Amino acid sequence: MDTNLTFNDIFKSSFLEKTESFSLTDSLIGLLVAFAVGLFIYVIYKKTFSGVIYSHSFNISLIVVSMATALIIMGISSNVLLSLGMVGALSIVRFRTPIKDPMDLVYIFWSIVAGILCGAGFIPLVIVGSLLIGAVLLFFVNRITVENPYLLIVKYRTAELERSLEEIVSRQSRKHMLKSKSVMPGGEYEVTYEIRVKAHEGEFLNAITEMEGVHSAVMLSYDGNFTA
Known part of the structure; x- marks a missing residue:
């Protein structure tokens, strides 16, 4: 049995190993792209809103949702235990804010998907997909008039x-x-x-x-x- 301990063995830590494997550049790029896509969603929501009262706080939350989702995906992508713990934590969360307009749910889902793709590193996919979704929403909401009874x-x-x-x-x-x-x-x-x-x-x-x-x-x- 080898009882010789080196200085590195004494101060060896899983926390330091995770820090060494962490890429600050990739994380910043993912968060910046998530912010840019969230800002794009913010503009599209403002231009296509057709309800009674425009909620600026809800629109701002779309940007934060994109960035927060990207941050979560970056954290759990390299750690299985953390991903299982995150799933368990999110499963007990109950969101009780009522969604009155179905289009609001579409924008929330769009923000979450954009954050997931940014966190996973699929930058070209999230950019192209967001541009196409924005074009579809602008066309169908602003160009096509549906007569309501x-x-x-x-x-x-x-x-x-x-x-x-x-x-x-x-x-x-x-x-x-x-x-x-x-x-x-x-x-x-x-x-x-x-x-x-x-x-x-x-x-x-x-x-x-x-x-x-x-x-x-x-x-x-x-x-x-x-x-x-």
């Missing part, structure tokens, strides 16, 4: 107004469908139509509110959020 909610006093209201809706809309009808206490009525208007939505709504016996008329458009 409106919900028309009218409150009126007498049942005789129902026929007149039906005639106006039929004349002013390209397509309509009665979704619900309610009778309120006191003899008031409320009807809800799903309509697709031809043009001049404001004039169409004004014609209904000017009818004698109509209490209120509200038209809503749904595209992930209700807007009046």
Whole structure:
């Protein structure tokens, strides 16, 4: 049995071995590319946002998600035990922030995928893929217009107004469908139509509110959020 210990044997440490195998240049390149791709996602999200209230903090979080994911992949790529521990730690995390718009989920997934590719070193793939995804989003969101149906909610006093209201809706809309009808206490009525208007939505709504016996008329458009 060899009992001779050298100076290097005494101070030998797995921590120092991991530090020696760590490439600062590769890590910086991966993080910088992750930041650049995250910034590109930030710009695309801002240009394609079509909701009610733009969340600047959510958009900033897309950049951080890309960089943090890249950092995690760099850390676990060379250590099996660390990767298993990271999987176990992430499996108990519960994200309770509600995602109201499905497109927000698309951007979150895009940021995570970009971070994974940057951390794994697939720099050309993440750049080309992000450019193509950004071009697709810009084209389909900003260039292609999808007509959303409106919900028309009218409150009126007498049942005789129902026929007149039906005639106006039929004349002013390209397509309509009665979704619900309610009778309120006191003899008031409320009807809800799903309509697709031809043009001049404001004039169409004004014609209904000017009818004698109509209490209120509200038209809503749904595209992930209700807007009046």
